[in-house]
Amino acid sequence: MIFDTVIAVDWSARSTPSPAVPSKDAIWIGCTRDGVDEAPRYCRTRAQAMADVAQMVAQDRAAGRRVLIGFDFAFGWPDGFAAAITGQAGALAVWAHLADMMQDGPDNSNNRYDVAAALNAALPGVGPFWAKSHADRWPAIPYKDTRQDHGMPERRVVDTRASGAKPVWQLAGAGAVGSQSLVGVAHLERLRHQLNSQVWPFETGGNIPDGDVVLAEIYPALFSAEVQARRAPDEILDRAQVRVVASQLAALDRNGALNDMLDIRAMGDVVTQQEGWILGLPVAGSVPKLRNDCFALPPGVHWTPVDAALKQLRDGLRAVVGQEHVPLADAGGRVLAEDAVAVRSNPVVANSAVDGFTFDAATVPSGIASLPLVQGRSAAGVPYDGAVPAGSALRILTGAAIPAGCNTVVLQEDIVQENGAIRFENTLRAGANVRRAGEDFAQDAALLPTGRQLNPMDLALLAAGGLGQVAVRRKLRVAVLSSGDEVVDMAQWSGANAAAILPDANRPMLAQLLRQWGMHVVDLGIVGDDRADVRAVLDRGAAQADAILTTGGASAGDEDHISATLREADALRTWRIAVKPGRPLALGLWSGVPIFGLPGNPVAALVCALIFARPALMALAGQPWPTPTGMLLPAGFSKRKRAGRREYLRARLRDGQVEVYPSEGSGRIAGLSWAEGLCELPDGAQDITPGTPVLYHPWASFGL
Known part of the structure; x- marks a missing residue:
């Protein structure tokens, strides 16, 4: 985690104080400190807002906290503006220039239109700043967008990527941000010196900042779905936005996603030095979302064989995580994002x-x-x-x-x-x-391929090859959710009503599976049988994770609220897999994030997680599609298997033979700890007697 405190500021360029009663179109400040969302602050003037922010930072610094402060206005202007106005191709030169020009009184009275008129006069043609409060004043500012020969691009690169973003030249009118930016950066120029803060991306080269107080541009519309889901009835939208945006950025930081968002070096100097970027918006070269049809089954399919289901998943999924460079000492368990190539021979000399x-x-x-x-x-x-x-x-x-x-x-x-x-x-x-020199490997030799999950021996190889850091995939973030009014987290159970509760056995089991597979776990807890609650928790999971695993509620019954919620949103594909235990597997996309709805019975949940979720998640994590490597060994049991479904029995090896758990009931959890692997029986009919060769998969076949 980078920051202990995240502050989100909804700015305003109004020329008079906001009403005494909290209202919209004013300045609101949201804060999440040490994971706790605080009540937003309402500020009637910009002077009050800057004083409040400075006070908050002073308290955080005294406590040793690192602080991220986001402001919802543009930090830069399109390519060429800084050089044309200041002679320097850097946004911070404009900041200093505006701080000298802008006058903003304690009552919000300001000269922003005078400043915009002076900036227009310094450029050829008409504009680029346009729109004003009075059509007959400031003749250097067009009342409408004329775009006449001023030589400036209409938008920044980031404005072309952010849906609904207005051009920074528009000073007035619905959604205009031009005035907010002119007034805002003048204040931030003074604030950054007062706080000795770091401005991202201009002072970081587009890299992850290392300062203890960091200023960044935000855009609440990026989190509109989360705001809508978490906004209280009758809550002022601006208030909800700062509260939720601060909370979401803090959550993204906790699960490691903020690192990716802060590293925008790939966008180049125009963005990182002149124009700026909106924190949270994917950069060029980032991994695109999955297609909406990635879980589609061929038409007419009713029962899907295991192999067909696995092929469909394999064909529809690909890596959804970006990459980062980490020191070799921290690379254990990570997935290579690029081929690892030796930078020195081993040995270098004889x-x-x-x-x-x-x-x-x-x-x-x-x-x-x-x-x-x-x-x-x-x-x-x-x-x-x-x-x-x-x-x-x-x-x-x-x-x-x-x-x-x-x-x-x-x-x-x-x-x-x-x-x-x-x-x-x-x-x-x-x-x-x-x-001999290079007898192990020569310089520029390929050491390990893209997609390999690095083990301790690999680290030794890479070190011998001279690699001090490696390009790896960001850890796949997988959210785990249990559902049902009857499901109870035993750590929070009071001991009452024992006959009516069901211990949540699935969530701790699945979370540990994910950790052993090298993935980051986002614990969504337990959601009850309420559709609104299900939607809200799925929204939270989609904001914090790359994939979601749910258990329970995945079938078509009256209380199967996971599948019902997905179906209502037209986001569900129910696969009836010809497998035992298991069968129903609910798959879907929620806000572009894949959901795997596993059965509620723990044995079926484990089998479906190992057979279907594991390879799918590894593909999402950028690893090669895994195929379990079983062993043909003599059976130590008898069974007459019917045709139609592939079966996975809890099993272990004793005296060279495969023995299976006496009960095949998918609720018999004791059999999971008894077992040391799974015995896979084919789709067709089979009569098994002691000595019959059967396919045995030890837990190690599934990365355990």
């Missing part, structure tokens, strides 16, 4: 594999050899400085570079040393006991 003495084999005859010793030695990290004369030898230690004039090493145990010479029986071939 070196000794043993402690001994080195010489040129071509100058030493076979049989008993006696070689004078050259003074000095070659040690690992301290090579011999010079060349060893022909017919001479040099003391050398394991790992030390082979000096010039040598190509072979004799073990120290095989020599007799006396009178400044060594004597030994030379049966060695040239190159004996020498590790």
